[in-house]
Amino acid sequence: MITCAEAVERLWAYLDDTLAPADRAALEKHLGICRVCCGEAEFAQELRSFLARSAGEELPEDVRTRLIASLDELDAT
Amino acid sequence: MERRSSSFVIALAEKRNTTGAPNVFQKADAGPSPRETATKKRFRLLAEAQLPRLYTIARRLVGDEAEDAVQDALLKAYRAFDQLEHASAGPAWLASIVVNVCRDRGRARARAPAEVSLDAITDFSLYRKIADEEPFPYSDSLHLDFLEQFEAEDVRAVLERLPDRYRIPLVLVYVDGFATKEVARLLDTPLGTVLAQLHRGRKLFERQLWLYAAENGLLVEGRR
Numbered sequence: 001m002i003t004c005a006e007a008v009e010r011l012w013a014y015l016d017d018t019l020a021p022a023d024r025a026a027l028e029k030h031l032g033i034c035r036v037c038c039g040e041a042e043f044a045q046e047l048r049s050f051l052a053r054s055a056g057e058e059l060p061e062d063v064r065t066r067l068i069a070s071l072d073e074l075d076a077t
Numbered sequence: 078m079e080r081r082s083s084s085f086v087i088a089l090a091e092k093r094n095t096t097g098a099p100n101v102f103q104k105a106d107a108g109p110s111p112r113e114t115a116t117k118k119r120f121r122l123l124a125e126a127q128l129p130r131l132y133t134i135a136r137r138l139v140g141d142e143a144e145d146a147v148q149d150a151l152l153k154a155y156r157a158f159d160q161l162e163h164a165s166a167g168p169a170w171l172a173s174i175v176v177n178v179c180r181d182r183g184r185a186r187a188r189a190p191a192e193v194s195l196d197a198i199t200d201f202s203l204y205r206k207i208a209d210e211e212p213f214p215y216s217d218s219l220h221l222d223f224l225e226q227f228e229a230e231d232v233r234a235v236l237e238r239l240p241d242r243y244r245i246p247l248v249l250v251y252v253d254g255f256a257t258k259e260v261a262r263l264l265d266t267p268l269g270t271v272l273a274q275l276h277r278g279r280k281l282f283e284r285q286l287w288l289y290a291a292e293n294g295l296l297v298e299g300r301r
Contacts, residue, residue, distance in 0.1 A: 008202060012279050016250070018257055018272060043204040043220050047283070050224050051251040054232040059129040063144050067128055070148050071121055074155045 002026045007037045011044045120158045123167045124151055130168070130253075131175045137248040138179035140237065146182055150175040173263045176249070180264075183241045203283035212296035226295040227286070238285045243278035246271050 002010075007030045013019045014027050031038055059067075109117070131150065135143035154174050161170055207223050216222045227235075236244055236252075249255045249263065257275065261268040290296050 005200070012276070013272070016257065016275075039220075040202065040204045046221065046224060047203075048251055050227075051232070051247075051282075052254070054229055054252060059132045063132065064128060066144065067132075067147060067151070068125065070151055071124055074151065075117060075121060 002030050004034060004037055008040050011041050015044055015048060120155060127168055127171050131171060134172060134175050134253055135179055137252055138245060139182050142182055146178050147175060150178045176263050198280040198284045201280060201284050203287055206287055226290060235285050235289045239278060239281050243274055243281055246274045247278035247282060250275060
């Protein structure tokens with residue numbers, strides 16, 4: 001059985017699906033009996049969503065206009 | 078006022094006055110061939126469709142220099158477009174050029190944040206830290222309330238605190254949604270190295286989230 005420290009160490013890789021099958025099985029076994037690490041896992045999932053949500057940056061219209069103008073210049077060469 | 082990165086303008090002028098061997102976009106005699114016109118059109122369609130994504134990536138990686146980075150990347154991509162063999166690879170190919178332009182700019186700026194001892198973060202758990210410190214005593218969703226204190230600009234500021242070698246893989250995977258294998262290809266780095274950088278980057282990010290919250294008064298109930 002892996003320790004809580006080992007489980008926490010592997011959580012993000014588990015969520016990224018980059019763990020080796022044996023490590024994955026050991027972690028899932030640990031999560032099955034450890035409420036604290038389940039809380040860590042849920043929070044890690046929240047943090048991933050939190051980072052993904054922070055991507056919502058739009059291309060400002062003035063920047064878009066200037067970049068399109070650059071493409072126009074390249075077209076004209 | 079028209080704004081262009083100086084490198085873009087200089088490169089454009091060089092391109093117009095070039096006397097070297099023509100690439101697919103250049104021809105010694107007057108007028109483009111139908112093939113050249115079609116290639117230009119394909120580049121234009123690809124580049125224009127990808128502008129929002131390229132800008133978002135660049136904004137995460139080099140902040141206020143994003144527009145210049147995208148302009149530089151467009152010029153590089155334009156010059157090398159005839160090397161792109163499969164149109165379906167176009168978006169990833171353009172993204173890789175932006176990422177590498179941004180990395181070069183990061184190195185040139187040499188504005189690496191202060192190094193953090195990795196020993197100090199190995200055992201850090203933001204989950205436990207929040208539970209131990211209980212910043213919002215009346216909250217019944219302590220951890221979610223902690224995250225809700227952060228606006229988009231706060232997250233950007235926290236990411237800016239990380240050294241490039243951890244920030245870039247972290248942003249590409251968790252903000253821009255690239256697979257770890259794609260990131261390894263984009264950065265021309267072994268997958269194992271990217272996974273290790275992601276691991277340390279996540280730890281640093283968690284630690285810096287807490288420090289930023291403490292330094293910027295985000296650990297006050299009812300603030301937002």
